[in-house]
Amino acid sequence: TTVSRTYDVTPPVIICPEDMEHECDESPIYGEATATDACNDATLTFVESEDSDECITVITRAWTATDLCGNSSSCIQTITIVDTSAPEFTNLPEAEIELLCQDELPEVPEVTVTDNCDQLVEVVFVEEFNGFNPDPEAETNCEGVQPLNAQADWAMSLFGLPNSGGESNYNVVFSQVSTYEDMGNGEEAIITGTFYDQANPNGGWHVNIPLVNGVNWTDWSSTPGNIYKDDYDLAGDSYEDWIYYIIDSNDAYMVGWGDFEGSYIEIAHIPFDLSVGWQYGVGANNVGPNLGLGGWLYYEGIYIDSSQDIDQAVSGAGDIAVDINCCPTYLFTRIWSAIDCAGNETSFSQEITVLGTDAQEPFFCLADFNFDGNRSTADLAILLGNYGCFSGNCQCDLNGDGFTTSTDVSIFLTLFGQPCDNQNED
Missing domain, CATH: 2.60.40.10 (Immunoglobulins)
Structure with missing residues (x-):
C-alpha cells in the first residue's frame, strides 16, 4: 500500500x-x-x-x-x-474705500475664517499706516507742516552745532502733533517727525518731544514771571486762547538719520525757569499767523555728520515751529491673515484713503459741510455745532479767519438753499 x-x-x-x-x-x-x-x-x-x-x-x-x-x-x-487648501475668510469688507477727514473711521469688521482641516485657525489683524498715524487715545491728531507765510524759512533750528556757522536750519519731511485731554495734571501733547538739514538734505533728525502740564493763558499767567513768545507781533489777542506746555525731558530726544546716523541728543525745556512755554494755537509758533505749535529747547548728546567727519559731544539751544493741519490726507491698510497647522496661508488687505482738506478741494462747495451737494438745514446744524470754535482751523470757517463766528452764520444764511455744482455727484 x-x-x-x-x-x-x-x-x-x-x-x-x-x-x-x-x-x-x-x-x-x-x-x-x-x-x-x-x-x-x-x-x-x-x-x-x-x-x-x-x-x-x-x-x-x-x-x-x-x-x-x-x-x-x-x-x-x-x-x-x-491639507493643501488655505483657510477661507467670510464677512470681508470692500478692498478699497475713500473717506473724508471729517468722517469717522469705519469700525473693524469681525472677519471670520474657516478651514477644511484645522478647526483652530485664528484670524490675525494688523493696521499699517503710511506716515500719518492717528492715535485713537488722542483728543486731536494733526499733521505738522512747514510754516506758511512765516517770518522764518525753517521748521527747526539748532544753534551751536560744529561747522554750522552758528545755526543749522531744518525743514519738515513729516511731522505729527497729537493732543490729549487734561487727566488732572494739565493737557498733554507730543510732536514726532522727521526733519532734514537744509544744508545737507542727506541728513537730519527723527524727533520725539512729549509735552506736559498744558494750561490756558489764565492759568499760565497766574505764575509770576510767565510770559508768551511773540517776536514778530503776530499774536494780537490770540495768545489768550493758546495752550502752554512744558517739555517732558524724560522721553524727549532726537535721533540722527542719513549722514547723521549714530547721532543722539536728549532734549530738555528752556528757559530753565519755565517762564516761556511751548505754545499751541493761532499764531502760537512765533513765526507765522496760522494754527501752529512752537517752542524753544535745550539739547545735549553726540552729534555725528559723516559728510564732514564730525563725531563729538555737543550741547546748545534750538527752536521748533510748525503749522498745524488737523485734516490731512493719509493712507492706511488693514490686513487680515490666517494660517492653518499645515502652513497654508491666506490674507486680505483693505486700503483706506482719507482725503484731507486739499484733496477735497476739487469737489468742495462753500458751506456744504456734509458734502451732499446742497446747503441745507443739515449743514446749518453742523455750523451751529461748530459755532464758537476758535482753534484757528475750524470746520465751519467760511470767511477764512480760522474761527466759526456770527460772520460765518451770516455768510451761510446768504447761501442757504442754493445748490452746489456737485449736487448730483457722489
Whole structure:
C-alpha cells in the first residue's frame, strides 16, 4: 500500500492596494488587499497604525494573508492625509474705500475664517499706516507742516552745532502733533517727525518731544514771571486762547538719520525757569499767523555728520515751529491673515484713503459741510455745532479767519438753499 501525502508549504500571494494621498476633507475608499493560494482559500487581515505630525497624518495598514495550513505573507499599504487648501475668510469688507477727514473711521469688521482641516485657525489683524498715524487715545491728531507765510524759512533750528556757522536750519519731511485731554495734571501733547538739514538734505533728525502740564493763558499767567513768545507781533489777542506746555525731558530726544546716523541728543525745556512755554494755537509758533505749535529747547548728546567727519559731544539751544493741519490726507491698510497647522496661508488687505482738506478741494462747495451737494438745514446744524470754535482751523470757517463766528452764520444764511455744482455727484 502506498500512502501519498501532499504538504502545503507555499504562502499565499498577496497584493496590497495602491498607496494613496488625499485631502483631509475627502473620504475615499482605501481598498482591500487580494490574495491567492495554491491549495485553498486565504484569510486576509490588517493591522492599522497612525502617525500624525501637525496637519499631516500617515496611516499604515499591514495586510496579512494566511492559508489553512498556516502559511502567510504580508504587504504594507500607506495612506497619507494632507491639507493643501488655505483657510477661507467670510464677512470681508470692500478692498478699497475713500473717506473724508471729517468722517469717522469705519469700525473693524469681525472677519471670520474657516478651514477644511484645522478647526483652530485664528484670524490675525494688523493696521499699517503710511506716515500719518492717528492715535485713537488722542483728543486731536494733526499733521505738522512747514510754516506758511512765516517770518522764518525753517521748521527747526539748532544753534551751536560744529561747522554750522552758528545755526543749522531744518525743514519738515513729516511731522505729527497729537493732543490729549487734561487727566488732572494739565493737557498733554507730543510732536514726532522727521526733519532734514537744509544744508545737507542727506541728513537730519527723527524727533520725539512729549509735552506736559498744558494750561490756558489764565492759568499760565497766574505764575509770576510767565510770559508768551511773540517776536514778530503776530499774536494780537490770540495768545489768550493758546495752550502752554512744558517739555517732558524724560522721553524727549532726537535721533540722527542719513549722514547723521549714530547721532543722539536728549532734549530738555528752556528757559530753565519755565517762564516761556511751548505754545499751541493761532499764531502760537512765533513765526507765522496760522494754527501752529512752537517752542524753544535745550539739547545735549553726540552729534555725528559723516559728510564732514564730525563725531563729538555737543550741547546748545534750538527752536521748533510748525503749522498745524488737523485734516490731512493719509493712507492706511488693514490686513487680515490666517494660517492653518499645515502652513497654508491666506490674507486680505483693505486700503483706506482719507482725503484731507486739499484733496477735497476739487469737489468742495462753500458751506456744504456734509458734502451732499446742497446747503441745507443739515449743514446749518453742523455750523451751529461748530459755532464758537476758535482753534484757528475750524470746520465751519467760511470767511477764512480760522474761527466759526456770527460772520460765518451770516455768510451761510446768504447761501442757504442754493445748490452746489456737485449736487448730483457722489
